[in-house]
Amino acid sequence: MKKYCEECGKEVNTKIITKKEVYDVCGEAVEVEARVLICAECGEELFCEELDNATLVNAYNEYRKRHKLLLPEEIREIREKYGLSQRSFAKLLNWGDKTICRYENGSIQDKAHNSLLLFFREPENMRTYITENEVMLKESQKARLLKYVEKLEQHEESRVGRKLLNQFFSKELSEENGYRAFDYDKVCAMVLFFAHKSPELLKTKLMKLLNYSDMIFYKENGISISGLRYAHLPYGPAPENFDILLGTMAADHIAHIEVFYDNGYEKHQVVPEKEMPKNVLSKEELDVLNRIYTKFEKFGSAEISNYSHKEKGYVETKKGEIISYAYAKDIELN
Ligand SMILES: [Zn+2]
Numbered sequence: 001m002k003k004y005c006e007e008c009g010k011e012v013n014t015k016i017i018t019k020k021e022v023y024d025v026c027g028e029a030v031e032v033e034a035r036v037l038i039c040a041e042c043g044e045e046l047f048c049e050e051l052d053n054a055t056l057v058n059a060y061n062e063y064r065k066r067h068k069l070l071l072p073e074e075i076r077e078i079r080e081k082y083g084l085s086q087r088s089f090a091k092l093l094n095w096g097d098k099t100i101c102r103y104e105n106g107s108i109q110d111k112a113h114n115s116l117l118l119f120f121r122e123p124e125n126m127r128t129y130i131t132e133n134e135v136m137l138k139e140s141q142k143a144r145l146l147k148y149v150e151k152l153e154q155h156e157e158s159r160v161g162r163k164l165l166n167q168f169f170s171k172e173l174s175e176e177n178g179y180r181a182f183d184y185d186k187v188c189a190m191v192l193f194f195a196h197k198s199p200e201l202l203k204t205k206l207m208k209l210l211n212y213s214d215m216i217f218y219k220e221n222g223i224s225i226s227g228l229r230y231a232h233l234p235y236g237p238a239p240e241n242f243d244i245l246l247g248t249m250a251a252d253h254i255a256h257i258e259v260f261y262d263n264g265y266e267k268h269q270v271v272p273e274k275e276m277p278k279n280v281l282s283k284e285e286l287d288v289l290n291r292i293y294t295k296f297e298k299f300g301s302a303e304i305s306n307y308s309h310k311e312k313g314y315v316e317t318k319k320g321e322i323i324s325y326a327y328a329k330d331i332e333l334n
Pocket of ligand 1: 006007008012039040041042044
């Protein structure tokens with residue numbers, strides 16, 4: 001970029017250098033790395049608005065970091081997640097009309113304002129605030145805001161739930177999970193697939209259908225579908241921590257178990273609550289699920305249990321042990 005240099009008295013070539021500069025931010029000296037435009041010939045500093053502004057922003061952000069203050073974009077994020085305009089957010093907080101606007105544009109908020117903004121980052125706090133205080137919002141605005149809060153809370157719940165769930169399942173790839181990290185979405189899709197196809201699917205049968213699907217897919221492709229590990233249980237191979245998984249699926253309204261009694265026997269039926277999602281399972285994966293479904297369509301829970309007891313992977317493992325996908329090669333469907 002060419003610029004006029006007072007020192008040289010002519011248009012000169014310029015270059016950008018980096019140097020330390022000290023700024024005064026809210027009465028405090030803040031040192032920053034500043035990028036400065038200089039004359040390539042005599043080294044005189046030249047004025048450049050963009051670079052100056054950028055340095056000023058850096059100095060402000062450095063000050064914010066030092067005092068643990070929210071950044072302007074974080075303030076905007078908090079406001080936007082509740083679907084509020086700058087003006088109505090300010091109103092809700094009993095602040096001046098322009099206050100939020102100023103903060104989002106880079107003015108530094110004081111400590112008290114910062115604490116209040118941090119407080120409103122949690123949807124739960126927003127709910128408490130608007131239900132227990134007289135707020136300066138119209139009823140319709142308040143109702144709309146509560147809807148946003150509700151959505152955020154649900155989202156948060158399922159996020160925490162997922163995090164918990166992942167702790168129970170191995171993400172490290174090995175022959176035990178068929179070289180795939182546990183994939184909750186795929187498991188859900190598999191469960192919905194079988195639950196919709198079968199009129200009265202029992203939990204015991206579902207476990208075997210999942211196991212055969214994963215094993216056959218692994219046998220043919222060298223990778224499992226769900227990333228589940230299967231353990232040797234008395235009634236045949238079963239997904240590890242299956243009850244935790246089913247509990248999560250019930251909480252997420254994907255499918256739940258209904259218990260009923262038949263001739264004095266307790267039966268656990270799988271009830272789907274959603275359609276099977278499209279695009280979660282590949283065409284090849286669905287093809288395997290279809291073949292497994294057809295093969296065992298007429299099998300009752302007891303029959304498929306007995307059938308699975310004869311598999312080499314089951315015979316060669318002890319109660320509670322993981323049945324490796326290495327045994328998949330010995331499974332023959334016909
Ligand atoms: Zn010069």
